[in-house]
Amino acid sequence: MMYLKRLLLFLFVVIADAALFAQVKLPALVADNMVLQQNAKVNLWGWASPNEKITIRLGWTNLPVAITADAKGNWKTAVDTPLAGEKPYDITINASNTIVLKNVLIGEVWLCSGQSNMFFPVGREDKTWKTGVKNYEEEVKNASYPNIRLFTVGLNASPIPLEEVTGSWKMCTPESIQTFSAVAYFFGRELYQKLQVPIGLISTSWGGTKAEAWTAQNVLEEDVAFLPILQEDAKNEKLYQEKLETYYLNLTNERIASAENALKGQLKKPKKELNKTSYVLYNAMLHPLVNYTIKGAIWYQGESNSGKAYLYRTLFPAMVRSWRAEWNEGNFPFYYVQITPHKGQNAEIREAQLISLKTIPNSGMVVTTDIGDAQNIHPIDKQTVGYRLALIARAKTYGENKLVYSGPIFNHMKIKKQKVQLFFDYTESGLKKNGEVLKEFEIAGNDQVFYPADAKIEGKTIVVSASKVKEPVAVRFAWKAVPEPNLFNNDNLPASPFRTDDWEIRTDRK
Missing domain, CATH: 3.40.50.1110 (SGNH hydrolase)
Structure with a gap:
């Protein structure tokens, strides 16, 4: 990759100078x-x-x-x-x-x-x-x-x-x-x-x-957190580096001959690969x-x-x-x-x-x-x-x-015996549900097993509970690939999916 960058830079400088x-x-x-x-x-x-x-x-x-x-x-x-x-x-x-x-x-x-x-x-x-x-x-x-x-x-x-x-x-x-x-x-x-x-x-x-x-x-390159991204790029680079080098070398004469294109800097890798x-x-x-x-x-x-x-x-x-x-x-x-x-x-x-x-x-x-x-x-x-x-x-x-x-954004919760009360931002106008019952709420105890929850609007908050969870510690809302939630504020803006826990999820490990 470094060779290709140097080649590109050289070509750009040469033909850009000609166009000046x-x-x-x-x-x-x-x-x-x-x-x-x-x-x-x-x-x-x-x-x-x-x-x-x-x-x-x-x-x-x-x-x-x-x-x-x-x-x-x-x-x-x-x-x-x-x-x-x-x-x-x-x-x-x-x-x-x-x-x-x-x-x-x-x-x-x-x-x-x-x-x-x-x-x-x-x-x-x-x-x-x-x-x-x-x-x-x-x-x-x-x-x-x-x-x-x-x-x-x-x-x-x-x-x-x-x-x-x-x-x-x-x-x-x-x-x-x-x-x-x-x-x-x-x-x-x-x-x-x-x-x-x-x-x-x-x-x-x-x-x-x-x-x-x-x-x-x-x-x-300056943040170690992104090293996996760069490593993945390096792997993919090996798969088509030879093809790219051939591609650029074949462009050399054409690019030098065309100061107009050089000035625009359009030295490209094949789009689908890049x-x-x-x-x-x-x-x-x-x-x-x-x-x-x-x-x-x-x-x-x-x-x-x-x-x-x-x-x-x-x-x-x-x-x-x-x-x-x-x-x-x-x-x-x-x-x-x-x-x-x-x-x-x-x-x-x-x-x-x-x-x-x-x-x-x-x-x-x-x-x-x-x-x-x-x-x-x-x-x-x-x-x-x-x-x-x-x-x-x-x-x-x-x-x-x-x-x-904005629709309702989860702010914090309070545990009240077997129930959890949820508080939101952007609810000045109040909360509403589109349908007969609130959907997509789940609740869990320390075992981290989530069960469908009954959810009710109380003022500008939501109170959730489930008979199978005697000591709740966490709530999730619309936590799936294709949720169908129906919680809105009275300005007709939908609530964002959220969870109250920070338990490890599958993308943590990737």
């Missing part, structure tokens, strides 16, 4: 139709000849910005943006050539990432997705929001950090929304309708991928985005890490830290989805995500136990997911302080 004397170029993200974060310092950047002088004129101010490219031709500057508005602007960049960026809006920018449930598109143009979202024909027909802008990062993987992605900004139309992330769109649509400001959505996701693929290399390997998606699909100022991020992933759910408790927060460190915008909002019930999943990964609420600052979690599909790991109700993510953003990011954005 070209005209001023911009990354794919800095383009027509983009949305820039309002009332912020945002970066504009690109490449030019060494030491080339560049003048930037911003449509919202009469003051030009003058900068000079460095000795390698790289340039970057931070500019102030105004408050959001529907008025489009032009940005003119003058150097040896002139580039005019048109139809630029100022608003709110969100990064949207994860695996297939984030990638899942609104429509069904792609034959891979047989259904589209719920009511997809109606959703597509009504998706005319010219002030919502969409950018989908092209699939790519790399063993070294890249500087560019493929993709383009598009206005939200029935045509463009067909293949765009459904969760991201419904999240953005809700924000647009409530905030009435332009919304920019950057979708960077890939089905079947693990969190470690989206985490920076140094973060994985997309589950550590840090390669971070390198190719996140690192190139870090100059772009964002408001926050939404995330829908976890299915591919369920086999090592205990490790996910550490890995997931580490991944978020690595993003925040790269963007250097502080603890920007990070809101995510707890995975939905499915026969191939387990309760432990949902617990890891629940625990992460406390270990990831400025975070929020959407519970989806009421909208899953036991037979389909890609449930089609993406509208509810996007809406609930937007609820969190509206409350925590945009100041709707009285808005309830």
Whole structure:
């Protein structure tokens, strides 16, 4: 692997140097139709000849910005943006050539990432997705929001950090929304309708991928907890290293001949072999985005890490830290989805995500136990997911302080003889059950054997008991791969699965 990295780095330097004397170029993200974060310092950047002088004129101010490219031709500057508005602007960049960026809006920018449930598109143009979202024909027909802008990062993987992605900004139309992330769109649509400001959505996701693929290399290598992940990668590396070396050597002449492609840094391993390997998606699909100022991020992933759910408790927060460190915008909002019930999943990964609420600052979690599909790991109700993510953003990011954005979250319990009383957060409006009796509660004594429990709502608490458990010590709720719980708060948001014990579970040992 080290040989391949050195070869890649050498090739990149050689052909990038050859491209430095070209005209001023911009990354794919800095383009027509983009949305820039309002009332912020945002970066504009690109490449030019060494030491080339560049003048930037911003449509919202009469003051030009003058900068000079460095000795390698790289340039970057931070500019102030105004408050959001529907008025489009032009940005003119003058150097040896002139580039005019048109139809630029100022608003709110969100990064949207994860695996297939984030990638899942609104429509069904792609034959891979047989259904589209719920009511997809109606959703597509009504998706005319010219002030919502969409950018989908092209699939790519790399063993070294890249500087560019493929993709383009598009206005939200029935045509463009067909293949765009459904969760991201419904999240953005809700924000647009409530905030009435332009919304920019950057979708960077890939089905079947693990969190470690989206985490920076140094973060994985500096924590001994992640050694098993790197060891597993090393084993897999041996299986295809020879094939990869041949692949890269065959690309050498083509890459040297094409300064354009070199500048974009698209030196790829075969995608199918790489997309589950550590840090390669971070390198190719996140690192190139870090100059772009964002408001926050939404995330829908976890299915591919369920086999090592205990490790996910550490890995997931580490991944978020690595993003925040790269963007250097502080603890920007990070809101995510707890995975939905499915026969191939387990309760432990949902617990890891629940625990992460406390270990990831400025975070929020959407519970989806009421909208899953036991037979389909890609449930089609993406509208509810996007809406609930937007609820969190509206409350925590945009100041709707009285808005309830979470269902009941277990806080603590009290043992009262043969009964256990459970206390929750986010129950100010009270608790309710959808159905005649509360389901999915279990109770156990010191023998660690769980029995179905009778559960009753008492005020803003739940009281559980079972005739077979005389001295209860632990309670579990919705603790299975496909639970069917029916506990909600009166704001119609479902309670998260939980357990009160810390007994060893099967993913502890993996």
